[in-house]
Amino acid sequence: MGWGDLGVFGEPSKETPNLDQMASEGMLFLDFYTANPLCSPSRAALLTGRLPVRNGFYTTNAHARNAYTPQDIVGGIPDSELLLPELLKKAGYTNKIIGKWHLGHRPQFHPMKHGFDEWFGSPNCHFGPFDNRALPNIPVYRDWEMIGRYYEDFKIDLKTGEANLTQIYLQEALDFISKQQASQQPFFLYWAIDATHAPVYASKRFLGTSQRGLYGDAVREIDDSIGKILKHLQKLGISENTFVFFTSDNGAALISAPKQGGSNGRFLCGKQTTFEGGMREPAIAWWPGHIPAGGVSHQLGNVMDLFTTSLSLAGLQPPSDRQIDGIDLLPAILQGKLIDRPIFYYRGNEMMAVRVGLYKAHYWTWSNSWEEYSKGIDFCPGQNVSGVTTHTQEEHTSLPLLFHLGRDPGEKYPLSFASDEYQRAMEQISVVVRQHKATVVPGEPQLNVCDKAVMNWSPPGCEKLGKCLKQPKSDPKKCIWPH
Amino acid sequence: MGWGDLGVFGEPSKETPNLDQMASEGMLFLDFYTANPLCSPSRAALLTGRLPVRNGFYTTNAHARNAYTPQDIVGGIPDSELLLPELLKKAGYTNKIIGKWHLGHRPQFHPMKHGFDEWFGSPNCHFGPFDNRALPNIPVYRDWEMIGRYYEDFKIDLKTGEANLTQIYLQEALDFISKQQASQQPFFLYWAIDATHAPVYASKRFLGTSQRGLYGDAVREIDDSIGKILKHLQKLGISENTFVFFTSDNGAALISAPKQGGSNGRFLCGKQTTFEGGMREPAIAWWPGHIPAGGVSHQLGNVMDLFTTSLSLAGLQPPSDRQIDGIDLLPAILQGKLIDRPIFYYRGNEMMAVRVGLYKAHYWTWSNSWEEYSKGIDFCPGQNVSGVTTHTQEEHTSLPLLFHLGRDPGEKYPLSFASDEYQRAMEQISVVVRQHKATVVPGEPQLNVCDKAVMNWSPPGCEKLGKCLKQPKSDPKKCIWPH
Numbered sequence: 001m002g003w004g005d006l007g008v009f010g011e012p013s014k015e016t017p018n019l020d021q022m023a024s025e026g027m028l029f030l031d032f033y034t035a036n037p038l039c040s041p042s043r044a045a046l047l048t049g050r051l052p053v054r055n056g057f058y059t060t061n062a063h064a065r066n067a068y069t070p071q072d073i074v075g076g077i078p079d080s081e082l083l084l085p086e087l088l089k090k091a092g093y094t095n096k097i098i099g100k101w102h103l104g105h106r107p108q109f110h111p112m113k114h115g116f117d118e119w120f121g122s123p124n125c126h127f128g129p130f131d132n133r134a135l136p137n138i139p140v141y142r143d144w145e146m147i148g149r150y151y152e153d154f155k156i157d158l159k160t161g162e163a164n165l166t167q168i169y170l171q172e173a174l175d176f177i178s179k180q181q182a183s184q185q186p187f188f189l190y191w192a193i194d195a196t197h198a199p200v201y202a203s204k205r206f207l208g209t210s211q212r213g214l215y216g217d218a219v220r221e222i223d224d225s226i227g228k229i230l231k232h233l234q235k236l237g238i239s240e241n242t243f244v245f246f247t248s249d250n251g252a253a254l255i256s257a258p259k260q261g262g263s264n265g266r267f268l269c270g271k272q273t274t275f276e277g278g279m280r281e282p283a284i285a286w287w288p289g290h291i292p293a294g295g296v297s298h299q300l301g302n303v304m305d306l307f308t309t310s311l312s313l314a315g316l317q318p319p320s321d322r323q324i325d326g327i328d329l330l331p332a333i334l335q336g337k338l339i340d341r342p343i344f345y346y347r348g349n350e351m352m353a354v355r356v357g358l359y360k361a362h363y364w365t366w367s368n369s370w371e372e373y374s375k376g377i378d379f380c381p382g383q384n385v386s387g388v389t390t391h392t393q394e395e396h397t398s399l400p401l402l403f404h405l406g407r408d409p410g411e412k413y414p415l416s417f418a419s420d421e422y423q424r425a426m427e428q429i430s431v432v433v434r435q436h437k438a439t440v441v442p443g444e445p446q447l448n449v450c451d452k453a454v455m456n457w458s459p460p461g462c463e464k465l466g467k468c469l470k471q472p473k474s475d476p477k478k479c480i481w482p483h
Numbered sequence: 484m485g486w487g488d489l490g491v492f493g494e495p496s497k498e499t500p501n502l503d504q505m506a507s508e509g510m511l512f513l514d515f516y517t518a519n520p521l522c523s524p525s526r527a528a529l530l531t532g533r534l535p536v537r538n539g540f541y542t543t544n545a546h547a548r549n550a551y552t553p554q555d556i557v558g559g560i561p562d563s564e565l566l567l568p569e570l571l572k573k574a575g576y577t578n579k580i581i582g583k584w585h586l587g588h589r590p591q592f593h594p595m596k597h598g599f600d601e602w603f604g605s606p607n608c609h610f611g612p613f614d615n616r617a618l619p620n621i622p623v624y625r626d627w628e629m630i631g632r633y634y635e636d637f638k639i640d641l642k643t644g645e646a647n648l649t650q651i652y653l654q655e656a657l658d659f660i661s662k663q664q665a666s667q668q669p670f671f672l673y674w675a676i677d678a679t680h681a682p683v684y685a686s687k688r689f690l691g692t693s694q695r696g697l698y699g700d701a702v703r704e705i706d707d708s709i710g711k712i713l714k715h716l717q718k719l720g721i722s723e724n725t726f727v728f729f730t731s732d733n734g735a736a737l738i739s740a741p742k743q744g745g746s747n748g749r750f751l752c753g754k755q756t757t758f759e760g761g762m763r764e765p766a767i768a769w770w771p772g773h774i775p776a777g778g779v780s781h782q783l784g785n786v787m788d789l790f791t792t793s794l795s796l797a798g799l800q801p802p803s804d805r806q807i808d809g810i811d812l813l814p815a816i817l818q819g820k821l822i823d824r825p826i827f828y829y830r831g832n833e834m835m836a837v838r839v840g841l842y843k844a845h846y847w848t849w850s851n852s853w854e855e856y857s858k859g860i861d862f863c864p865g866q867n868v869s870g871v872t873t874h875t876q877e878e879h880t881s882l883p884l885l886f887h888l889g890r891d892p893g894e895k896y897p898l899s900f901a902s903d904e905y906q907r908a909m910e911q912i913s914v915v916v917r918q919h920k921a922t923v924v925p926g927e928p929q930l931n932v933c934d935k936a937v938m939n940w941s942p943p944g945c946e947k948l949g950k951c952l953k954q955p956k957s958d959p960k961k962c963i964w965p966h
Contacts, residue, residue, distance in 0.1 A: 010493020010748050012513055012892045014779055030495055211781075211841060211889030258890040265493050266749050268865075296497055298694075358694060382751075382868045382895040406694030407741040409495045412865040 001196050002252025004265030005219055006282045011263060013211040015220050018227030022246065023284045027295035027333055032283030033302045033343050033355075034250055035325070037272050039125075040068035040102045040447070041346075042249040042303060043192065047083045047103070047114075049307030049318060049326035053349045055081050056443035057103075064350035064364060064393060065481035066272055067447035069102050071124055071135060071455040074476060075446025076104015077114060082319050084307050085115030088188050091314040094180060097121060098172045099192035104446070106454055112144060116190075119143055120172045123456065126150045126165070126194055126201075129158075136456045136469050145461025152467075156201050161214045163201035169193045170225040174232050181236045188310065191229070195222055198253065198260040215262055230286065240289035243313050245306055251278040254381050268411040269380035269389060272483050273367055274345035274352040275411055276360075278379075285333050292336075299332035300343050300355065309333075323439050342432045348481075349442055356432050359425045360411070361400035363433075366393045368483050379483075385412050402426060450479035484679050485735025487748030488702055489765045494746060496694040498703050501710030505729065506767045510778035510816055515766030516785045516826050516838075517733055518808070520755050522608075523551035523585045523930070524829075525732040525786060526675065530566045530586070530597075532790030532801060532809035536832045538564050539926035540586075547833035547847060547876060548964035549755055550930035552585055554607055554618060554938040557959060558929025559587015560597060565802050567790050568598030571671050574797040577663060580604060581655045582675035587929070589937055595627060599673075602626055603655045606939065609633045609648070609677055609684075612641075619939045619952050628944025635950075639684050644697045646684035652676045653708040657715050664719045671793065674712070678705055681736065681743040698745055713769065723772035726796050728789055734761040737864050751894040752863035752872060755966050756850055757828035757835040758894055759843075761862075768816050775819075782815035783826050783838065792816075806922050825915045831964075832925055839915050842908045843894070844883035846916075849876045851966050862966075868895050885909060933962035 007014035008023045035045030041052035048055045056078050059067035069076065077083070085095035096118040101111050105123030112119055124138050129151035139146035140154050148154055156163040173191050180187040195201065195218045202217035206224070210216025226246060233239040252262035254270035254277070264270050264277035271278055283301060285291055304326035308318050312328040325344075331337040345353035353362045367379050370391045380389045387394075388401065388411060402415045402422055415422045453474040462468035490497035491506045518528030524535035531538045539561050542550035552559065560566070568578035579601040584594050588606030595602055607621050612634035622629035623637050631637055639646040656674050663670040678684065678701045685700035689707070693699025709729060716722040735745035737753035737760070747753050747760035754761055766784060768774055787809035791801050795811040808827075814820040828836035836845045850862045853874045863872045870877075871884065871894060885898045885905055898905045936957040945951035 004493065004749055008493075010487065010491075012748075012750075013781075013889055014511075014513055028497075030497055213887075213890040216889070258887075258896050263749060263892075265495075266487055266746060267495075298496075382893060383865055384867050385865045404696075404741075406496055406699070407696040409746075410865060413741050 001219065001222070001248040001282065002262045002264040002270065002277070003267060003280050003282050004263030005252060009265055009282060013216065015210055015212065015216060016223040018223045018230070019246065019282075019284065022226065022230060022286050025288060025293050026284055026286035026291050027297055029283035029285070029297050029299065029301050031298050031300050032247060032281050033279050033300070034248070034281050035302055035304050036066070036346060037250050037274060037278035038066040038068050039249050043102050044077060045325070046249075046303040046306055047085075048081045049084070049304045049324045050081070050322070051304070051325050051344065051346065053346055053440060054323060054325070054443050056446040058346070058348050058445055059447040059479065059481050060349060060445045061448050061478050061481055064347040064352065064366060066347055066483050067479065067481045069104055069124065069447070070450070071105070071138070072450040072452050073104065073447060073479065074106070074449040074451050074454055076106055076109030078444065078446070079108070083114045084310055085188055085190075087115070087311060087316055087319075088314055089115055091186070091316055093186045093188045093314060094118075095188045095190070096176050097190045097192060098169050098176070100125065100194040101192070105456055107460070110144070118176070121169070121192070122150065122194070125197055126156060126199070128156070132469050139456050139459045141459070146459040146465070146467070147461065148465065149467060156199065158199055160207065161201050161217070162204055162207055164203045165201065166193055166195050166218070166221045166225055167203045170228060173229055177229070177232055178236065181238050186314070193222065196262060198256045200260045213259060215258070215260055219262065240287070242287070243310075244286040245284070246286070247283040247303060248281045249303070251280065255377060255379055257381065266410050268383060268385065269367060272379050274347055274362075275380075275389070276405070276409065279345055285329075291333055295336070297332055297336070299329065299338055300341055301329060301332070302326065302343060305329045323441070342436070344436060349445070351433070351437070354429060354433055354436070355405070356425075356429045358404055358406040359429060360403045360405055361426065361429050362388070363397045363400050364393060364395055365390045365401060367391060372482050388412075388414065400426065400429070448478060449476050451476040484702065484705070484731040484765065485745045485747040485753065485760065486750060486763050486765050487746030488735060492748055492765060496699065498693055498695065498699060499706040501706045501713070502729065502765075502767065505709065505713060505769050508771060508776050509767055509769035509774050510780055512766035512768070512780050512782065512784050514781050514783050515730060515764050516762050516783070517731070517764050518785055518787050519549070519829060520733050520757060520761035521549040521551050522732050526585050527560060528808070529732075529786040529789055530568075531564045532567070532787045532807045533564070533805070534787070534808050534827065534829065536829060536923060537806060537808070537926050539929040541829070541831050541928055542930040542962065542964055543832060543928045544931050544961050544964055547830040547835065547849060549830055549966050550962065550964045552587055552607065552930070553933070554588070554621070555933040555935050556587065556930060556962065557589070557932040557934050557937055559589055559592030561927065561929065562591070566597045567793055568671055568673075570598070570794060570799055570802070571797055572598055574669070574799055576669045576671050576797065577601075578671045578673070579659050580673045580675060581652050581659070583608065583677040584675070588939055590943070593627070601659070604652070604675070605633065605677070608680055609639060609682070611639070615952050622939050622942045624942070629942040629948070629950070630944065631948065632950060639682065641682055643690065644684050644700070645687055645690055647686045648684065649676055649678050649701070649704045649708055650686045653711060656712055660712070660715055661719065664721050669797070676705065679745060681739045683743045696742060698741070698743055702745065717771075723770070725770070726793075727769040728767070729769070730766040730786060731764045732786070734763065738860060738862055740864065749893050751866060751868065752850060755862050757830055757845075758863075758872070759888070759892065762828055768812075774816055778819070780815055780819070782812065782821055783824055784812060784815070785809065785826060788812045806924070825919070827919065832928070834916070834920070837912060837916055837919075838888070839908075839912045841887055841889040842912060843886045843888050844909065844912050845871070845886075846880045846883050847876060847878055848873045848884065850874060855965050871895075871897065883909065883912070931961060932959050934959040
């Protein structure tokens with residue numbers, strides 16, 4: 001989902017009444033970011049509180065490339081990383097992940113080896129259907145073992161777009177919450193559904209109900225589900241004890257628009273890019289009785305902050321033996337403070353851009369290559385800002401492209417290099433960048449090596465189901481990351 | 484102002500708390516349009532309830548050109564047109580216009596000759612300063628006579644952007660409302676301020692207060708003023724007796740962005756064009772005790788509807804001796820009904836596009852000419868939709884370009900001509916267009932002839948002020964309308 005998919009952010013069909021109400025009862029973040037314009041690194045950052053370049057969720061196979069965890073990825077979340085649920089356990093929390101894990105699917109990367117007590121969902125995206133020869137269908141796990149595969153046991157009808165996955169994930173969430181409330185146990189629920197990712201689906205009740213087509217149907221189902229989760233918390237009488245945060249892992253995939261992709265509002269480009277459309281996210285904090293209703297915050301926020309903020313809520317400190325990028329947002333949320341902090345926009349291990357206050361400096365610009373673009377792959381459809389949405393990797397490190405996001409949220413008008421404003425802003429930004437770079441000790445890159453042998457051929461539990469597939473011979477190769 | 488300038492429509496700085504609150508207390512229109520992508524025709528349409536092609540506010544000097552009422556325009560609102568205040572008078576209303584009239588500045592076009600009882604404001608935009616030789620400065624009128632000129636008696640500091648005009652216009656509004664309330668007389672106030680038009684200004688208290696720069700300062704001052712007007716109605720105890728509608732006369736002028744121009748959100752292009760960015764407007768109806776708070780309407784609306792709706796509120800019928808394009812919105816506003824009606828997008832006397840339901844068909848496309856574009860005049864900065872934002876006038880009358888505005892509000896993905904959906908939609912649209920064209924009897928075009936002699940050299944009252952200027956010899960010519 002993108003920033004512009006919410007009614008409260010100006011989606012012209014205004015079809016997210018529950019998220020809009022969540023905002024009116026809680027706090028809306030206008031300047032909230034993900035840590036990466038792609039899913040896996042963004043999710044790894046959320047759960048570790050650390051930039052992907054630190055936690056290993058990046059590639060060095062080529063310069064400034066986005067990478068994620070497809071079925072043939074060899075890497076995953078390193079044991080050395082401390083995940084939010086591992087830490088929350090120490091405060092007595094029960095941790096559940098529902099939906100897409102995306103931090104590696106080999107046995108050592110299983111979410112329950114990294115702090116989660118329960119899992120219902122899948123390790124990868126719901127791509128498919130596959131023939132189980134060249135590629136296996138993606139497994140769906142309950143806890144340690146798979147209980148079926150997408151398209152086989154969990155239907156997704158690509159013709160009609162019908163699938164019940166969001167409903168299943170919703171029921172899992174409601175049941176888990178009920179169970180925890182009954183047992184009076186504190187809980188962390190990571191509701192990481194994989195709608196609205198392409199191929200887009202919705203359940204029958206939502207199909208055809210949106211002005212926006214199938215993508216809008218999926219948004220409406222998510223919106224409806226979130227409304228149900230919040231109401232469930234209220235019904236159980238634990239809403240004032242439960243901090244809820246809604247956000248997304250990257251900008252809307254404009255490449256899939258309009259049928260399978262959403263909106264980043266007036267922001268430039270989308271998923272895969274380090275323009276605002278790729279990384280500015282919808283974000284709402286909700287905690288009745290604590291967060292003032294209808295609050296609006298310009299705090300620069302990041303998914304990594306949810307790590308530190310959650311620890312703070314649980315009375316825990318973030319680890320002191322490593323660099324943590326997330327900050328505690330509670331002063332912003334509860335007292336309306338504005339904490340000075342930068343936002344870094346990475347692609348692979350390259351810092352492409354940085355935001356300091358209302359200024360954003362691009363040190364590198366790239367949408368995608370001419371080669372990919374000529375195949376019709378366009379991350380910025382209908383948008384072309386000369387010298388900005390470049391199809392070659394353009395280095396600006398000696399004279400960064402500078403935008404003022406207040407006057408120019410769409411990144412269309414770079415400031416004049418000769419202006420006083422440019423000089424003043426860049427002086428400040430240069431210090432921030434220098435300080436940042438001094439702290440970066442890159443983790444071992446996890447997204448470099450691909451091997452067909454590591455695909456989901458025989459996940460644990462496959463024997464019981466008769467769903468074990470033949471694993472091909474190992475043949476590790478450098479993964480190809482075109483973007 | 485543009486659709487995207489309001490917080491409630493996703494402006495990322497969210498700096499319009501009063502308009503956002505007005506929406507939360509009233510009804511927000513998501514699909515509301517102006518009758519023309521330029522000021523004068525749009526305002527003439529609002530006050531007559533008729534398309535500019537009918538009321539004469541268009542040009543035939545060249546094909547599909549926007550035109551307005553600069554100082555040298557010879558034409559203006561014809562006597563044969565019935566304006567809203569003329570009709571409201573019959574129901575005992577006192578009518579006041581505050582701000583920009585823009586329906587002609589020669590004596591016969593004076594607003595008080597067309598139904599208004601009071602006027603405070605100017606006949607044209609606040610362009611200037613002029614030297615009073617080649618061009619006179621624009622007069623400001625109180626009722627029948629000028630009381631000064633912009634830049635001379637009403638300061639606008641182009642260097643700092645400081646001007647008190649919006650404050651003056653606000654005070655006029657508050658005083659008029661107080662007077663009417665005291666005398667228990669029904670009133671129609673047309674608060675037609677000319678901020679945020681370039682050159683953009685704001686009063687000292689607002690200068691430098693917006694994240695968005697000077698343009699945002701102006702928006703904030705308008706927002707603040709509207710809040711004060713609504714509070715004034717409440718304080719006087721007449722809010723439940725007063726219908727208030729907020730809208731704009733054309734899309735944000737992206738050509739002036741980012742310093743002097745606003746935002747049309749994710750809609751395509753801006754002022755001067757018949758893409759959504761040129762004509763989709765912010766719109767809020769407010770009437771406590773009558774309009775359900777927090778309502779949202781997808782009714783296709785148009786500024787011309789304010790004519791018919793206002794008559795309906797006053798218990799009057801629209802004139803039956805002429806074609807009226809505005810509809811009564813009260814069923815949509817009070818009962819949540821959706822009235823089936825098309826929206827026509829004109830440029831000059833050419834119907835460029837039509838919207839029926841969620842479909843919009845372009846019969847002609849044009850942003851502006853290559854010649855103008857090569858001078859840096861760009862109505863679609865950073866946006867380029869191949870075959871859509873064309874720099875030659877492209878005729879599509881035999882096979883219109885069709886967009887689905889629900890799935891594709893940004894008009895980026897024309898439907899395939901061969902699709903069933905295209906065929907079905909165009910069948911319906913063709914009937915609407917045929918019916919519409921059959922009703923169009925063009926008025927005498929008012930915006931064809933320009934003459935330096937008709938400028939504001941010696942407006943009534945100039946003698947008292949010693950501000951009469953020497954009128955040059957008459958030399959009528961065809962006005963040049965490049966866009």
